[in-house]
Every structure is written in C-alpha cells, then in structure tokens.
Amino acid sequence: MLTSSHAVTRTGLDAVALKPTECDVRRALELPFETVTIDFEGREHLPGRETIAELAAKKSLRMTIPVRADGFDPLGDDSLFDRLPEDAGQVLVAGHPAYLSKKEKSRAIAPRLGRALDRAPDAWVGTEGVERIATATGATQFELLSRSTDHELRALRAAGFEGTIAVYAPTVLTDDENVILDAVGEYVARRKPVARALPEDGKTDARAVERTRTVLSKASRDFALVGTEAEIGARVSELKDAGADIVVGYPARGVEPFLG
Structure with missing residues (x-):
C-alpha cells in the first residue's frame, strides 16, 4: 500500500524490497510504502534487532529467511530468530546459493519450509527453484518476475489457486537505456x-x-520493471490482471529515485 504522493506512487507498486549491503534499511521509513521486505545477503549483513524492531513497529515488515542457513534452520541452528521481534513477518526462501555454505546447500528444503510455516503460518514462501513445494504449502507465493510470470499466474488461477501471490522485481525508474543497463544488465544476464x-x-x-x-x-523488460512511472504502472497492471495481488519493487538504482 502506498502512503504518499511521491512520484513512485504512479507505478502502482505495493511494496519495496531493500538490500542491507546497499543501503541503511532504516531508509524504508522515508519511502511511501507500508509494506517493506529486507533481503537476506548473509548473516554478517543481517540488521540488528533494534533496527528490525523499529521498522516492524512503523511498517509492515517482512524479513527474508533462508530456511537452509545456519541460524534460520528450523530443524537445526535457529539462533538468529532471536533477532526477529514478534511483529516482524517472514518470507521463507530456499536461499540463494551465493549466501550458503556447501553443507547448507545440501539440506532438504521441503521439511524445513513445513516446520518454518508451523512457526510462522502467515509467512510468504519464495518460489524460486522450489515452485511445486511452494505451491503445495498454500501460503502466499513470492514469485521472482520472469518472462513467463504472466502465463504462470494465469495457470495458477485457472487451476484454482486462491491464495495470495506476490511478484518481486528489480525496478528502474527511468527510460534512459544506459541507466537501465547499468542498473540491471548484469542481473538479467545471469538469468x-x-x-x-x-x-x-x-x-x-x-x-x-x-x-x-x-x-x-x-x-x-522481461525480468525487471523499467521505464517511466507510467510505463511501469502499465506493466504492474498487466501483472495484476494476470493474477498477482502484490507487486514488490527492489530499487535497483538505490532508494533515491523512489523518493522523488
């Protein structure tokens, strides 16, 4: 939900995702979004409990939780959950391999998602790489935007999935092609x-x-939201028409363009 007249409100985005290696996540308090997610980029970059508590008190906050990682493993070392206040929501994910050790990557995902959802039944579940497992949970699906997202959303709805679906996308608020490529070129090249x-x-x-x-x-344009506010707004509308309930934008150029 957008809460002010910032230019970014014309995009129709519902939430923002911040990366703690790229900005002070407290900047979420300056952004016109009620819902904020914080990506996991390794335990050494996890915000402190006081920061998380402050954001959770003022925003609808969700922390990305890699269920295979030490500290967040509901079937093993779960000590990092002490950092999360009760009012901080969760986005349960398998975990990006770049942030996991060889041992962590070998751990079974399905039983850990199940146990984590027992502890946090209102959590969202990231679908990347574990689509069938995520769908089977019935929890809010957290989809990473791709060129097939519209088709997959329609297929889920046609199959009778009535749960909430959120779509996450790097977002670049400009129609300058050079700026777009500097912001997301490397990211999309990895897909x-x-x-x-x-x-x-x-x-x-x-x-x-x-x-x-x-x-x-x-x-x-397939794997990110790029262009003017109106162009991004049109794309967000397409995603919602296809079946998305929530669209989460990650400010790939930093938070400043989202403030103007």
Missing part, C-alpha cells in the same frame, strides 16, 4: 535463458553493443 542468448564476452552494462545490447534491453 538462464538470457545467458544462453548472449554472445560470449560482451559487456553487460551501458557499454553493451550490437546483439548483446539488444538481448539485454529485451531481457530488462
């Missing part, structure tokens, strides 16, 4: 279908040229 289509050794930022630039520009 498997894009990586397969890219020529070898091409630059993946504003320096991209020829076919590399063409592929990245198209992929930026």
Whole structure:
C-alpha cells in the first residue's frame, strides 16, 4: 500500500524490497510504502534487532529467511530468530546459493519450509527453484518476475489457486537505456535463458553493443520493471490482471529515485 504522493506512487507498486549491503534499511521509513521486505545477503549483513524492531513497529515488515542457513534452520541452528521481534513477518526462501555454505546447500528444503510455516503460518514462501513445494504449502507465493510470470499466474488461477501471490522485481525508474543497463544488465544476464542468448564476452552494462545490447534491453523488460512511472504502472497492471495481488519493487538504482 502506498502512503504518499511521491512520484513512485504512479507505478502502482505495493511494496519495496531493500538490500542491507546497499543501503541503511532504516531508509524504508522515508519511502511511501507500508509494506517493506529486507533481503537476506548473509548473516554478517543481517540488521540488528533494534533496527528490525523499529521498522516492524512503523511498517509492515517482512524479513527474508533462508530456511537452509545456519541460524534460520528450523530443524537445526535457529539462533538468529532471536533477532526477529514478534511483529516482524517472514518470507521463507530456499536461499540463494551465493549466501550458503556447501553443507547448507545440501539440506532438504521441503521439511524445513513445513516446520518454518508451523512457526510462522502467515509467512510468504519464495518460489524460486522450489515452485511445486511452494505451491503445495498454500501460503502466499513470492514469485521472482520472469518472462513467463504472466502465463504462470494465469495457470495458477485457472487451476484454482486462491491464495495470495506476490511478484518481486528489480525496478528502474527511468527510460534512459544506459541507466537501465547499468542498473540491471548484469542481473538479467545471469538469468538462464538470457545467458544462453548472449554472445560470449560482451559487456553487460551501458557499454553493451550490437546483439548483446539488444538481448539485454529485451531481457530488462522481461525480468525487471523499467521505464517511466507510467510505463511501469502499465506493466504492474498487466501483472495484476494476470493474477498477482502484490507487486514488490527492489530499487535497483538505490532508494533515491523512489523518493522523488
């Protein structure tokens, strides 16, 4: 839910996602969103309990919880849950491999999601890499935007899924192609279908040229929300028409463009 007349309100975004390695997450208090999620980027970057408590008291806060990671493992070391006040919600995810040890990556996901949902039944569940398991929980589905998201949303609704669906997307509030590629070019280049289509050794930022630039520009619109407020607003409307209930934007250029 948007709570002010900031320019970003014209995008129709419902929530914002912040990364603690990129900004002071307290900046969420300056943003015109009631709902805030904080991404997990390793336990060393987890905000302190006082910060989490302050945000949870003033916003509808959700912390991303990698259920295989030490400290958040509901079947093992769960000591980091002490950082979370009762009013902080959760987004349960398998966990990005970059932030997990070899041992953590080997842990079974399904039983950990089940146990975590027993403890936090109102948690959202990230679907990336575990789509069937996530759907089976019946919890709010937390989808990462892709070129197939619209189709998958319609299929879920047609199959009778009545739960809440949230879609997460890197967001770039500009129609300047160079700025867009600097913000999300590297990100979209890592997505498997894009990586397969890219020529070898091409630059993946504003320096991209020829076919590399063409592929990245198209992929930026498939895997991220980019453009003017009106253009992003139109795309958000398409996602909601397809079945999304909540669209969460990650400010890929930092929080400043979301403040103007």
